Amino acid sequence: MTTIRNIAKLAGVSVPTVSRVLNDQRVDPVMTLKVRQAAQSLDYVPNRSAKRLRGVGNPLLGAIFSDLSNQFFTEILKHFEWGVSVQKHSLLMSNSDSKPEKEEELIQVMLEEGVSGLVMAPTLEYSTKIQELIENDFPIVIVDRRMREMEVDTVTINNFEASAKAVCHLGNLGHSEVGYIGGPIHLSSANDRYLGFKEGVMKAGMYCDENWILFGDYKMESGYCLTEKLLSCKDLPSAILVANNEMVVGSLNKIHEEGLRIPHDISIISFDDFPWSISLNPPLTAIAQPTQEIGAKAASLLMDRLVDNTKPPQTLILESNLVVRESCGQGLVKINQKTKRRKI
Amino acid sequence: MTTIRNIAKLAGVSVPTVSRVLNDQRVDPVMTLKVRQAAQSLDYVPNRSAKRLRGVGNPLLGAIFSDLSNQFFTEILKHFEWGVSVQKHSLLMSNSDSKPEKEEELIQVMLEEGVSGLVMAPTLEYSTKIQELIENDFPIVIVDRRMREMEVDTVTINNFEASAKAVCHLGNLGHSEVGYIGGPIHLSSANDRYLGFKEGVMKAGMYCDENWILFGDYKMESGYCLTEKLLSCKDLPSAILVANNEMVVGSLNKIHEEGLRIPHDISIISFDDFPWSISLNPPLTAIAQPTQEIGAKAASLLMDRLVDNTKPPQTLILESNLVVRESCGQGLVKINQKTKRRKI
DNA sequence: TCCCCTACAGAAAACGTTATCTCAAAATGC
DNA sequence: GCATTTTGAGATAACGTTTTCTGTAGGGGA
Numbered sequence: 003m004t005t006i007r008n009i010a011k012l013a014g015v016s017v018p019t020v021s022r023v024l025n026d027q028r029v030d031p032v033m034t035l036k037v038r039q040a041a042q043s044l045d046y047v048p049n050r051s052a053k054r055l056r057g058v059g060n061p062l063l064g065a066i067f068s069d070l071s072n073q074f075f076t077e078i079l080k081h082f083e084w085g086v087s088v089q090k091h092s093l094l095m096s097n098s099d100s101k102p103e104k105e106e107e108l109i110q111v112m113l114e115e116g117v118s119g120l121v122m123a124p125t126l127e128y129s130t131k132i133q134e135l136i137e138n139d140f141p142i143v144i145v146d147r148r149m150r151e152m153e154v155d156t157v158t159i160n161n162f163e164a165s166a167k168a169v170c171h172l173g174n175l176g177h178s179e180v181g182y183i184g185g186p187i188h189l190s191s192a193n194d195r196y197l198g199f200k201e202g203v204m205k206a207g208m209y210c211d212e213n214w215i216l217f218g219d220y221k222m223e224s225g226y227c228l229t230e231k232l233l234s235c236k237d238l239p240s241a242i243l244v245a246n247n248e249m250v251v252g253s254l255n256k257i258h259e260e261g262l263r264i265p266h267d268i269s270i271i272s273f274d275d276f277p278w279s280i281s282l283n284p285p286l287t288a289i290a291q292p293t294q295e296i297g298a299k300a301a302s303l304l305m306d307r308l309v310d311n312t313k314p315p316q317t318l319i320l321e322s323n324l325v326v327r328e329s330c331g332q333g334l335v336k337i338n339q340k341t342k343r344r345k346i
Numbered sequence: 347m348t349t350i351r352n353i354a355k356l357a358g359v360s361v362p363t364v365s366r367v368l369n370d371q372r373v374d375p376v377m378t379l380k381v382r383q384a385a386q387s388l389d390y391v392p393n394r395s396a397k398r399l400r401g402v403g404n405p406l407l408g409a410i411f412s413d414l415s416n417q418f419f420t421e422i423l424k425h426f427e428w429g430v431s432v433q434k435h436s437l438l439m440s441n442s443d444s445k446p447e448k449e450e451e452l453i454q455v456m457l458e459e460g461v462s463g464l465v466m467a468p469t470l471e472y473s474t475k476i477q478e479l480i481e482n483d484f485p486i487v488i489v490d491r492r493m494r495e496m497e498v499d500t501v502t503i504n505n506f507e508a509s510a511k512a513v514c515h516l517g518n519l520g521h522s523e524v525g526y527i528g529g530p531i532h533l534s535s536a537n538d539r540y541l542g543f544k545e546g547v548m549k550a551g552m553y554c555d556e557n558w559i560l561f562g563d564y565k566m567e568s569g570y571c572l573t574e575k576l577l578s579c580k581d582l583p584s585a586i587l588v589a590n591n592e593m594v595v596g597s598l599n600k601i602h603e604e605g606l607r608i609p610h611d612i613s614i615i616s617f618d619d620f621p622w623s624i625s626l627n628p629p630l631t632a633i634a635q636p637t638q639e640i641g642a643k644a645a646s647l648l649m650d651r652l653v654d655n656t657k658p659p660q661t662l663i664l665e666s667n668l669v670v671r672e673s674c675g676q677g678l679v680k681i682n683q684k685t686k687r688r689k690i
Numbered sequence: 691t692c693c694c695c696t697a698c699a700g701a702a703a704a705c706g707t708t709a710t711c712t713c714a715a716a717a718t719g720c
Numbered sequence: 721g722c723a724t725t726t727t728g729a730g731a732t733a734a735c736g737t738t739t740t741c742t743g744t745a746g747g748g749g750a
Contacts, residue, residue, distance in 0.1 A: 056736085057705070277599065
């Protein structure tokens with residue numbers, strides 16, 4: 003490995019002079035040239051660890067997401083990376099696999115690596131580790147979820163409202179019985195979506211049997227299993243709201259496996275929208291979250307905080323967008339047979 | 347920030363003693379205790395930059411993928427991370443956005459960060475930067491694609507064979523005219539898939555008009571546009587093979603937009619398989635790549651090379667799996683109207 | 691001509707660690 | 721009981737940088 007010391011030797015100058023040349027500080031032109039040539043010929047690669055130790059050089063940022071195979075998060079991450087890369091930050095990413103203990107470990111690793119800021123989709127709505135970071139004024143931005151009892155920069159959508167809006171949409175289409183397949187209630191997003199669902203049901207005067215309300219873990223498998231459970235009810239709702247992209251895939255798969263037709267036999271509406279949602283059977287009506295904007299805002303929030311850490315934390319609530327396709331009956335009232343047999 | 351120097355002061359011992367305690371080396375129990383307590387009370391966070399500068403501590407690995415919003419890559423990445431995390435490596439990830447110049451820049455950044463190994467899905471089949479790394483015996487593993495003129499650890503599937511197999515499947519179903527929507531031919535995967543397609547067509551005695559062969563960039567948009575172009579042909583093939591997951595989404599969207607029915611009007615088979623492929627309209631017949639195995643093997647290949655860099659580079663060719671669903675006619679011969687009108 | 695200021699290169703210190711070296715004290719062998 | 725080995729803690733150097741300090745040469749003003 004070549005160091006500025008080697009360069010200095012080859013160029014016949016002192017070490018600090020090399021440093022000055024490489025940092026574009028004022029140095030005699032002839033020396034500058036010699037140093038540049040030496041650096042070139044030795045394939046010099048600057049050592050960021052050394053720079054970071056000195057407290058200079060490109061900052062390192064960290065991203066910890068609960069599920070890096072969930073396209074929703076990777077979209078956010080991609081735009082976050084775009085947002086911060088204009089400033090030449092390096093980005094350390096990791097996957098907490100929705101495990102709080104792994105998350106804590108990863109935070110520790112990132113701190114040891116010397117990140118100057120973090121963006122996270124945390125696994126729990128409270129974490130002493132994160133609380134500590136905040137108390138020590140460590141720059142951190144939370145996406146998708148809100149933390150409980152913590153003042154911290156946050157970028158999310160209004161999950162309550164979005165969920166209520168979805169139910170309202172079902173109501174407008176004539177649905178009067180609706181089920182809910184939700185995420186882990188200890189996450190604010192899951193909780194808000196559930197509360198919004200209840201609110202929507204109430205406002206629209208719809209009915210929801212308690213057996214139609216099921217909570218999973220935001221993963222596809224639980225979407226599948228919970229749908230199985232739901233479909234085993236004697237009476238079925240005419241429509242269900244599924245709380246995220248992964249679960250709705252499981253849910254759809256189960257519904258198709260059972261040979262039920264959407265929306266004829268059951269309607270479905272979900273959170274999160276992707277290009278392939280259009281080509282599902284049927285095209286899926288969904289609440290699209292602005293992943294691009296979430297990522298970009300998170301990046302700018304974090305970069306702002308890196309330069310000025312005195313501002314009070316902000317919570318940005320972005321607009322979600324109901325994308326109406328064909329999985330809820332295309333505006334027609336569809337009541338399936340089973341539901342008609344329902345007593346109340 | 348607290349350093350071992352602070353701890354030493356508080357515990358009333360020397361700096362090296364603190365280091366020894368924290369590295370579990372033999373130290374007087376009473377001192378050990380004092381050091382541990384001091385470290386605890388000062389919220390000590392080890393500094394990996396300093397360790398790395400000294401040449402010790404957990405190694406850092408780098409991952410550079412051409413598209414981090416492509417689920418195929420994130421699946422690989424996830425399993426790669428699992429594979430290496432058993433050894434407590436840190437992982438620096440980045441997205442080259444399929445841009446060679448960005449890729450080169452990212453490699454540079456990672457080298458500066460001091461990664462001890464790289465896993466990459468490169469943007470081109472040749473790169474002087476990568477060539478240099480290999481010549482300098484830098485540990486690197488390539489996934490999904492093969493590099494030209496380079497001896498380097500590689501994990502991929504047999505794209506040629508898989509593609510031929512797909513065409514053969516179409517032939518078995520009675521298709522005799524087939525189109526191809528491929529990726530950028532400068533990538534080995536895209537090239538192999540194309541060659542395999544041609545081979546398959548020839549072997550099965552099928553027909554492929556030259557207007558039915560279109561090349562894009564593996565992105566959804568080009569899948570959409572190329573399908574538009576294909577569908578504008580006077581005569582249509584009865585089936586098309588689409589070369590990756592992103593493009594097939596665009597392709598499906600376009601086909602649905604045109605109101606064509608799959609497989610009645612046109613059959614479609616693609617590379618890459620995801621949970622949501624089951625719920626597409628219709629369920630998509632696809633060549634599933636073993637993303638989990640690719641990631642895991644890449645991890646073990648890289649870790650092996652980290653400990654022993656003398657072994658000759660290996661190329662692992664993993665098995666792909668044809669998943670037959672309903673987008674190719676479920677075993678029935680389907681010839682659409684338009685095709686029937688074709689002259690030869 | 692002398693003095694002071696400026697410009698700029700080199701020397702030395704520092705960032706937070708760990709490894710090597712030194713040395714004293716304790717433990718062991720005779 | 722003395723010599724020798726072992727033990728283990730502290731001092732020092734080193735990793736690759738940058739920053740501060742030091743010193744020297746050259747230029748300008750009196």
